[in-house]
Amino acid sequence: MKNWKKHDIYFAILLSLTLGTAPRLCAQKPVAFLNVSYDPTRELYREINAAFAAYWERKTGAIVTISQSHGGSGKQARAVLDGLEADVVTLALAYDINEIAWRGKLLAVDWQARLPYGSAPYTSTIVLLVRKGNPKRIRDWDDLVRPGITVITANPKTSGGARWNYLAAWGYALSRWGSESAAQDFVRRLYRNVPVLDVGARAATTTFVERGIGDVLITWENEALLAVKELGPAKVEILTPSVSILAEPPVAVVDKVAKKHGTDAVARAYLEFLYTDRGQEIAARNFYRPRSEQLQNKYTRQFPKISLFTVDNVFGGWTKAQAKHFADGGIFDKIYQPGR
Amino acid sequence: MSGVHTQSGRVSLAITESRAIRLGLIGIAVLFLGLFTVLPLVVVFVGALRAGVRIYLSSLRNPDALSALRLSITVALIVVPLNLLFGVAAAWAVAKFEFRGKRILTTIIDIPLAISPVIGGMAFMLLFGAQGWFGSWLRERDISIAFAVPGIVIVTIFVTLPFIARQLIPLMREQGNEEEETAVILGASGWQTFVRVTLPNIRWALLYGLILCNARAIGEFGAVSVISGHIRGVTNTLPLHVEELYNEYNSAAAFAVASLLSLLAVLTLVLQKFVGLHQSGERRSRKAGPEGSES
Amino acid sequence: MATALRVNMAVGANRSRAKDTPRRVLPGYGLTLGFTVLYLGFFVLIPLSTIFVKAAGLGWQGFWTTVTAERVVAAYRLSFLSAFYAALANTMFGFLVAWVLVRYSFPARRVADAIIDLPFALPTAVAGIAFTALYAENGWLGSRLIPFGVRVAYTQLGIVAVLTFVGLPFVVRTVQPVLENLESEIEEVASSLGAGRWAAFTRVLLPSIWPALLTGFTLAFARAIGEYGSVLFIAGNMPMRTEIAPLLVMAKLDQFDFEGAAAISAGMLIVSFALLLAVNALEGIGRRQEP
Numbered sequence: 001m002k003n004w005k006k007h008d009i010y011f012a013i014l015l016s017l018t019l020g021t022a023p024r025l026c027a028q029k030p031v032a033f034l035n036v037s038y039d040p041t042r043e044l045y046r047e048i049n050a051a052f053a054a055y056w057e058r059k060t061g062a063i064v065t066i067s068q069s070h071g072g073s074g075k076q077a078r079a080v081l082d083g084l085e086a087d088v089v090t091l092a093l094a095y096d097i098n099e100i101a102w103r104g105k106l107l108a109v110d111w112q113a114r115l116p117y118g119s120a121p122y123t124s125t126i127v128l129l130v131r132k133g134n135p136k137r138i139r140d141w142d143d144l145v146r147p148g149i150t151v152i153t154a155n156p157k158t159s160g161g162a163r164w165n166y167l168a169a170w171g172y173a174l175s176r177w178g179s180e181s182a183a184q185d186f187v188r189r190l191y192r193n194v195p196v197l198d199v200g201a202r203a204a205t206t207t208f209v210e211r212g213i214g215d216v217l218i219t220w221e222n223e224a225l226l227a228v229k230e231l232g233p234a235k236v237e238i239l240t241p242s243v244s245i246l247a248e249p250p251v252a253v254v255d256k257v258a259k260k261h262g263t264d265a266v267a268r269a270y271l272e273f274l275y276t277d278r279g280q281e282i283a284a285r286n287f288y289r290p291r292s293e294q295l296q297n298k299y300t301r302q303f304p305k306i307s308l309f310t311v312d313n314v315f316g317g318w319t320k321a322q323a324k325h326f327a328d329g330g331i332f333d334k335i336y337q338p339g340r
Numbered sequence: 341m342s343g344v345h346t347q348s349g350r351v352s353l354a355i356t357e358s359r360a361i362r363l364g365l366i367g368i369a370v371l372f373l374g375l376f377t378v379l380p381l382v383v384v385f386v387g388a389l390r391a392g393v394r395i396y397l398s399s400l401r402n403p404d405a406l407s408a409l410r411l412s413i414t415v416a417l418i419v420v421p422l423n424l425l426f427g428v429a430a431a432w433a434v435a436k437f438e439f440r441g442k443r444i445l446t447t448i449i450d451i452p453l454a455i456s457p458v459i460g461g462m463a464f465m466l467l468f469g470a471q472g473w474f475g476s477w478l479r480e481r482d483i484s485i486a487f488a489v490p491g492i493v494i495v496t497i498f499v500t501l502p503f504i505a506r507q508l509i510p511l512m513r514e515q516g517n518e519e520e521e522t523a524v525i526l527g528a529s530g531w532q533t534f535v536r537v538t539l540p541n542i543r544w545a546l547l548y549g550l551i552l553c554n555a556r557a558i559g560e561f562g563a564v565s566v567i568s569g570h571i572r573g574v575t576n577t578l579p580l581h582v583e584e585l586y587n588e589y590n591s592a593a594a595f596a597v598a599s600l601l602s603l604l605a606v607l608t609l610v611l612q613k614f615v616g617l618h619q620s621g622e623r624r625s626r627k628a629g630p631e632g633s634e635s
Numbered sequence: 636m637a638t639a640l641r642v643n644m645a646v647g648a649n650r651s652r653a654k655d656t657p658r659r660v661l662p663g664y665g666l667t668l669g670f671t672v673l674y675l676g677f678f679v680l681i682p683l684s685t686i687f688v689k690a691a692g693l694g695w696q697g698f699w700t701t702v703t704a705e706r707v708v709a710a711y712r713l714s715f716l717s718a719f720y721a722a723l724a725n726t727m728f729g730f731l732v733a734w735v736l737v738r739y740s741f742p743a744r745r746v747a748d749a750i751i752d753l754p755f756a757l758p759t760a761v762a763g764i765a766f767t768a769l770y771a772e773n774g775w776l777g778s779r780l781i782p783f784g785v786r787v788a789y790t791q792l793g794i795v796a797v798l799t800f801v802g803l804p805f806v807v808r809t810v811q812p813v814l815e816n817l818e819s820e821i822e823e824v825a826s827s828l829g830a831g832r833w834a835a836f837t838r839v840l841l842p843s844i845w846p847a848l849l850t851g852f853t854l855a856f857a858r859a860i861g862e863y864g865s866v867l868f869i870a871g872n873m874p875m876r877t878e879i880a881p882l883l884v885m886a887k888l889d890q891f892d893f894e895g896a897a898a899i900s901a902g903m904l905i906v907s908f909a910l911l912l913a914v915n916a917l918e919g920i921g922r923r924q925e926p
Contacts, residue, residue, distance in 0.1 A: 034571060042588055069571045078891040083470035083479070084487040084569050157890045196871050199889050202587055210589070211789060212772050213871065230589045260482075357832055362739055369735040370747065372728045376800050377753045380765035383775065387768055426674045433667040437659060447911055448675050451683070454907040456861025458881045459900040462888060463682035466689055466897070473685060498678050521660045530662035552755060559758030561864035562881065566888060579760040579864070586764055586868070595768075598761040605756035612756075613749045 032065040033087035033263040033270075036080055038073040038160050038249065039200030040223040041090065044286040051282060052273050056266065064266055072200035073160025080104065080254065087258045087267045090251040092160020092201075094118070095318035097252050107255040120248035121274035122288035125306055126161075126168040128239040129208065129217040129224045136215045140242050141172040144216060145189040152214035153194055154204040156326050160249070161201035163326060165218040168245040170325075171314045175243055188335040197336075209236065220247065225287035225302065246308040384602050387595035399585075399596035407573040408581035408597070411489065415577065416557040419496045423553055424546075427504030431542075432534070435512035436520065446509065453502050460498050461566030464491065468567075487569030492577065495563040500556045507549035508542055515541055544619040548612060555608040559601060686904065689897035701898040706875060707883065711902065714880040717791060718859035721798035722806075726852045729806030730844075736807075737814040754803050759864025766797045767868045789871035794879060797865045802855030809851035813844055813921070846921040850914055857910040860903065 037045060049066040056064045069076065069084065073092035080086045081104045091097055094112060101107050112119045130138050136149060144151050154162035166187065173186035195213065198204040201223055208217040209227055216239075217224070224238045251274060253267040273279045280290040284299045296303070315321040325331045356362070389396055399405060430449060434442055452460065466472050468485040478485060485491045519541070523533040539546075561579040568575045576584060578601055585594035690698055701707065735741075736748055754762070770777040770787035777788055787793045817840065825835040863881040871877040878886075880903055887896035 034574075067571050067574050069569060071570060072889065075889045075891075079487065079569065081470065082465075082486065082891070083475065083484070085484065155886075155889075158886075195876075199886070206587060206589075207871075210591075211767075211871075213789060356738070365731060366735050366739055366741050369728070369732045370741075373732060373747055373750060376796075376803060377750045379769060379776075380762060380800070381753070381757075383765045383768050384761060387764075426671065429667040429674075430671040432663060433671050436661045437664050437668070439668070443915070445671070445675070447915060448679055450911055450914075451679055451907075454857045454861070454911045455683075455904060456863060456881045456884070456900075456907075458863045458884050458888075459686065459861070459903065460682070462884065462893075462896060462900060463686050465888075466685040466893065467682055471893075494678070498682065501674075501678060517661060524660055524662070533661070534663075555756045559756075559761075561758060561760045565864075566885070579758045582758075582760050582764065583867075591764075591768075594764060598764060601758050601761050605753060605758070605761075608756040609749050609752055612752060613745075 031062045031263070031266060032067065033258070033261065033267055034067045034069065034085060035088045035090055035270075036069045036076050036084060036086035037090045038076060038092040039070055039154075039202040040161065040205075040220055040226070042068070042070050042202070043226065044222075044283065044288065045090070047282050047286060048274065048279060051278055052270055055273060055278070056269065062266075066270070070200075070202070072154065072158035072162075072203075074163075075158040075199060080106070085257050085261075086254050087261055087263045088251065088253055088270060090249070092247075092249045093163060093318060094120075094248070094250050095322050096160060097250055098319070100254065106257060107252055111252045112250060115251070115271060116275060117291050118248060119250040119252055119271075120291075121251060121271075121279065122249070122283040122290055124221045124247045124249065124288055125244045125308060126164050126218060126241075126247065127221045127224050127244065128241055129205075129219060129227060129236050130215065130239055132233070132235055132237055134237065134239070138216050138239060140239075141169060142176070142186075144169070144193065144218075145186060146193075149193050149216065150195055150214045151190060151193045151216055151218065152204050152208045153197070153218040154201050155197035155199055156332050159198070159200045159204075161220050161223070161247075162197070162204070163322075164220070164245055164247045166325065166332065167311065167315060167321060168241075169218070171245055171309050172241065172243050174314060175309070184331060184335065187331075191336050194336075221289070221303070222287035229287075240304055240306055243307045243309065245314075246310045381602055381606075384595055384598050387591060388599040390595075391592040395592055396596050396599075399590075399593035400600060402593070404573045404576070404584075405578075405581060405593075405597055408576050408578045409600075411492070411574075411576070412558045412578040414489070415493050415496050416554050418493050419500060419557045420550060420554050422497060423501050423504055424550060426501055427508050427549060428534075428546075430505045431508035431512045432538075434509050435515075436517055449502050449505050449509075451502075452499055457499055457560065457562030458566060461495050461563035464495050464498070464563075465567055468494075486567055487571070488575060491567040492564050492575065495567050496557050496560050499560050499563050500553045503553040503556060504546065504549035507545045507552075511542055511545045512538070544615050548615045548619060551608055551611050551615065555605065558604065683904065686897045686900050689893055690901040693894050693898055697894075698898050698901070701895050702902050706878070707880075707899055707902075709875040710878050710880045710883040710899075713791065713794070713876075713878065714860050714903075715906075717794045717798055717879065718856050718862075720795045721802055721859045722852050722856040724795070724799045725802045725806045725855045726848055729803065729851060729855075730810055730848060733807045733810040733814055737811060751804050751807050754801050759801070759862065760868075762797065762800055763865035763868035766793070766800065766865065770796065770869065788869055789877060791877060793869040794866055794877065797869050798859040798862055801862050801865060802859050805855040805858065806848065806851030809854065810844060810847045813847040817843060846917055850917040850921060853910055853914050853917060857907060857914070860906065860910075 035045060035049075045066075045068055049068070053064050053066070056062060069079075069086075071079070073096045076084075076089070077091060077096035077099050080089060080100050089097055089100065097107075097111065098109075101109050101111055115121070128138065128144075130136070136143075138144070138149070143149065153165045156162040156166050169190055170183045170187050173183035174180070177183065177186070196207060198207055201219055204217060205219060205223055205227055208214050209231055227236055228238060251271050253264070253271060255264075258264045258267045274283070275291070277292065280292045280295050284290045284295045284302075287302065289303050290296060290299070311318055311321060315324075323330070357365070430445075434446060465486055468474055468478060468491060470476075470479060470486070472486070474485075485494065519537050520533050523537045524530075528536065558577075559579060560577075561583075564577055565580060565583075568577070568580055570576060570580060570584065572584065578597060582594050582597050582601070585591075585597060693701060732747075732751070736744065767788055768774050770780075770793055772778065772781060772786075772788065774788070777786075780787060785792070787796060821839055822835055825839045830838065861881060862879075863885070866879055867882065870879060870882065880899060884896045884899050884903075887893075887899065
């Protein structure tokens with residue numbers, strides 16, 4: 001030590017800084033947790049998190065910080081499986097959370113029964129977004145297979161919304177023509193009009209809206225309403241199709257991670273907050289259909305009545321649907337021939 | 341003996357083009373450079389200020405943007421010194437000694453430059469992700485590398501490790517061993533030799549490499565994107581934050597943060613030019629040699 | 636060199652001694668080489684080997700099927716072609732820029748010289764959004780090109796444009812020093828022997844410059860193949876049409892198809908290594924050509 005020059009000291013300081021900051025950066029702050037969510041919910045959870053933090057502080061005096069990560073639902077689920085330490089997951093469909101439960105064993109398999117309405121505090125549906133004035137005169141699902149129409153939708157392999165889109169189209173075809181083969185043909189022709197598959201619902205909206213690609217966007221109702229709000233009704237307009245699917249994005253506490261971080265209680269309270277009047281109001285304001293009847297009435301103009309079918313009714317549940325359509329080698333792989 | 345230099349502006353008429361051709365060529369060159377370098381910069385700043393100065397400033401003061409800035413700086417502060425250490429060690433080993441496999445070593449050092457950053461990021465994902473080679477080992481000890489800051493640091497080290505080494509190796513090779521050997525014979529220790537003899541000769545190249553390494557460490561996108569987890573305010577570096585803002589219809593804020601990065605880039609260029617001037621002066625005097633002979 | 640000889644003799648380290656007992660005057664061999672090897676092993680060799688191991692997990696058959704799938708081949712083709720065009724553009728214009736910088740004087744020459752390094756200093760994401768904004772349908776340049784039926788953003792043209800940016804410094808910076816070191820006498824002799832300017836250029840100058848040109852081209856090419864950040868924004872990510880290989884790898888990663896991603900990456904890595912070796916060889920030729 002006695003021969004240490006200035007540079008040695010600098011190096012030692014640098015080294016200790018490095019070793020000192022690294023653990024500090026990885027460690028959890030007290031009462032902080034991570035909400036891993038799907039793509040379109042950025043604005044929703046920004047508001048929810050602020051409201052919940054205020055509520056929690058009033059209730060317990062503790063300050064809570066909630067971090068967010070957003071991306072395609074499937075992609076997010078697999079990130080959690082791969083080590084992304086989510087205390088709470090708020091994804092686009094139950095199947096993705098089931099993957100986390102079964103494959104990663106990170107939460108109990110009966111997670112869905114823990115909260116009301118199958119752990120889905122709000123719902124949405126799938127609608128169509130077109131350019132203002134609807135120059136291509138798109139009226140309903142069957143216009144999407146017209147030659148020359150460019151359709152934008154996200155990648156079902158990574159995005160939850162994209163899977164709802166696909167099933168909505170399939171369900172429409174089933175209701176219209178009655179047979180599975182007709183439905184498959186319809187969906188194949190639809191995807192032939194799709195030039196690009198973005199990784200998530202928000203990315204698809206960006207492609208449609210910012211990059212100006214496509215004549216019609218198939219997306220979440222909440223995403224479409226947000227697009228109209230952000231860009232103005234002078235640019236885009238919403239088309240409510242004749243029939244659509246009831247989308248129920250669920251939420252869950254990731255037991256193993258929350259227990260490890262000690263955020264079990266606050267995470268559960270956070271999800272329960274989504275069902276309170278305050279939480280439901282925020283959801284409705286952000287274009288998600290609330291469960292509360294009272295709010296449904298209040299926002300009835302924003303959420304028109306659509307004839308809706310469910311995954312369970314038409315497809316026998318998500319597990320069956322996923323295996324049949326979206327798994328490797330499933331129907332989607334067969335029908336989506338990019339560039340053809 | 342240098343070629344036809346433009347500093348003097350004087351060129352023998354027999355060996356240069358006609359004025360018309362010269363002007364034409366200059367015009368094309370300037371147009372090309374303007375199109376590909378100046379215009380994009382301008383677009384960034386125009387886009388950033390389009391919504392007004394107040395929004396510009398508030399975008400930069402936004403807590404997530406500040407976290408991203410903090411993260412980027414932290415990463416650079418860790419990565420650059422480590423790669424500096426590596427660069428110096430590698431250059432010393434390669435320039436001062438003879439051993440087999442030297443060629444292979446320098447080629448390996450160049451690898452991060454030649455491969456896609458996405459592949460680099462994925463490789464570390466395969467190492468440190470929960471399903472990776474070290475996945476369960478890390479999980480047991482509750483150490484997070486993937487989807488956390490250490491992962492970002494490691495991946496950035498990979499991407500930027502050639503820069504300083506590549507500046508030093510050719511220079512130190514060119515400079516030869518005489519001065520160091522003399523010092524050692526005269527009784528200096530290895531460390532003293534390095535600090536007193538080698539360092540002064542390489543300091544400008546060192547600085548140049550440092551500046552470049554720093555710029556790349558802050559600006560790296562692809563590799564970090566793979567391993568980051570994109571957790572706002574926690575694992576988003578500045579470039580990732582730009583992408584996030586872009587995905588939120590917030591192009592004004594995206595360009596605002598981008599303008600910050602562009603300013604840093606311009607600063608980098610200015611510093612590089614400054615260092616470069618010293619470098620070429622030094623190389624010329626060094627080449628002249630202690631006895632005025634060319635080596 | 637005379638000094639070295641004296642020092643060697645003084646120390647008695649006879650360099651012509653058998654190679655297996657080298658006497659090293661300078662200390663630090665073990666330390667620096669050991670550290671270097673460890674560092675490279677940890678940060679480069681081991682991580683990259685995971686890719687090959689993962690790809691190998693598919694078996695030869697599986698690997699081959701993955702890598703020859705239509706979408707993958709299209710991505711490879713697009714990557715290599717776009718990188719090739721961009722590197723070509725950079726070689727032509729880069730050479731021109733280097734020539735102009737070295738041989739002519741004009742106002743703002745210093746600025747031009749400095750700004751060439753911008754692609755090194757500017758983050759790729761920033762370049763991506765800037766080029767997209769420029770060349771989108773409503774962008775400054777995009778809107779002026781649309782009337783001519785030229786679409787840049789979300790087409791291969793956009794990819795080539797952005798890759799040209801990314802590889803811009805390589806050719807310029809490799810050719811510049813060579814041009815600077817050219818002896819003017821050769822050209823003067825050629826001129827006095829009656830060679831016209833063009834003949835002097837092709838017969839006299841080009842032969843000394845081509846290794847540097849080729850090196851610059853190869854470097855720009857290698858860089859462009861792997862580029863991701865800037866292309867992400869301007870490409871349409873349309874499979875078979877505007878999906879470059881790194882984007883495809885990312886898409887596979889998004890689906891957590893690690894094997895597929897590893898297989899595609901392994902293919903790219905092999906090409907990258909080949910290019911690296913080519914650059915090494917070219918630089919060797921260039922060095923031998925030096926006076």
